[in-house]
Amino acid sequence: MSEDYDGPILDNHLHLDPEHGRGMDAVEDFARAGGTHLLVVNKPSWMLEDVADDESIFRAVFETTVETVDRANEVLPGRAWPVLGVHPALISKLTGRGYTPEEARDIMQAGLDVAAEFVADGPALALKSGRPHYDVGDPIWDASNNVMKHAFELGAETGSAVQLHTEGGEDFSDVAAWAEERGLPAKRVVKHYSGGRLDGPTKSVLSNEDELEVAVEENEPFLMETDFIDDPDRPGAVLGPKTVPRRVEWLLDSDRVDAVRTAHVETPASVYGIDLEATL
Numbered sequence: 078m079s080e081d082y083d084g085p086i087l088d089n090h091l092h093l094d095p096e097h098g099r100g101m102d103a104v105e106d107f108a109r110a111g112g113t114h115l116l117v118v119n120k121p122s123w124m125l126e127d128v129a130d131d132e133s134i135f136r137a138v139f140e141t142t143v144e145t146v147d148r149a150n151e152v153l154p155g156r157a158w159p160v161l162g163v164h165p166a167l168i169s170k171l172t173g174r175g176y177t178p179e180e181a182r183d184i185m186q187a188g189l190d191v192a193a194e195f196v197a198d199g200p201a202l203a204l205k206s207g208r209p210h211y212d213v214g215d216p217i218w219d220a221s222n223n224v225m226k227h228a229f230e231l232g233a234e235t236g237s238a239v240q241l242h243t244e245g246g247e248d249f250s251d252v253a254a255w256a257e258e259r260g261l262p263a264k265r266v267v268k269h270y271s272g273g274r275l276d277g278p279t280k281s282v283l284s285n286e287d288e289l290e291v292a293v294e295e296n297e298p299f300l301m302e303t304d305f306i307d308d309p310d311r312p313g314a315v316l317g318p319k320t321v322p323r324r325v326e327w328l329l330d331s332d333r334v335d336a337v338r339t340a341h342v343e344t345p346a347s348v349y350g351i352d353l354e355a356t357l
């Protein structure tokens with residue numbers, strides 16, 4: 078790492094599956110490459126347990142993620158935190174089983190209520206919600222937006238950020254306004270899998286060089302992520318666990334230490350209220 082920076086390196090959004098995927102081997106790869114901190118998002122319920130349609134399945138998935146983070150903390154030079162919530166594609170799984178969009182909405186909001194318990198009680202740092210990234214009819218779209226708005230209400234109640242999985246695009250100012258209306262500051266809404274340019278929420282940039290170039294030029298708060306999914310059928314997807322440390326080194330090699338501090342010190346503190354330097 079550059080002599081100009083020896084601070085934290087955070088992957089803001091990845092998944093770990095110790096049972097079916099690489100699990101702690103991926104964490105070790107991240108750490109050996111120079112990474113220090115992780116935000117570990119629970120995998121969709123149907124990848125670990127079943128299509129979640131009751132509280133017990135959500136709770137089991139969240140507990141698995143918390144246990145995985147505990148193991149990661151034994152490996153990392155810094156630490157990891159869980160980010161817990163309900164994948165927006167669950168609404169399609171539920172309606173495919175015969176639930177109405179309104180029934181699916183209620184189930185997903187109940188799952189977020191469980192996730193909020195984990196945030197309020199301490200082990201989890203933030204919530205995860207969103208809406209489908211694929212075309213759906215108006216009833217499912219409207220129900221999904223109501224799920225997301227519920228997540229904003231819970232974020233405001235628990236004082237936590239909300240990571241979003243949504244469709245692509247650069248203008249989410251309306252979504253940020255929904256959060257503000259419910260008492261959650263727009264900066265605490267994080268659009269995962271973002272490009273380098275975004276209006277509204279805080280951007281969590283998928284760490285390819287082209288989008289990072291844009292994010293640096295925009296000179297706004299941003300985070301870096303891989304969205305590593307830890308699926309043995311898709312090794313290295315979306316990006317591998319070494320990617321964020323390697324991209325940090327690439328930024329430092331081009332004398333962009335200020336951008337690195339933005340992504341790995343200042344923005345995590347502003348969005349999540351965590352001091353990554355103090356936990357190294």
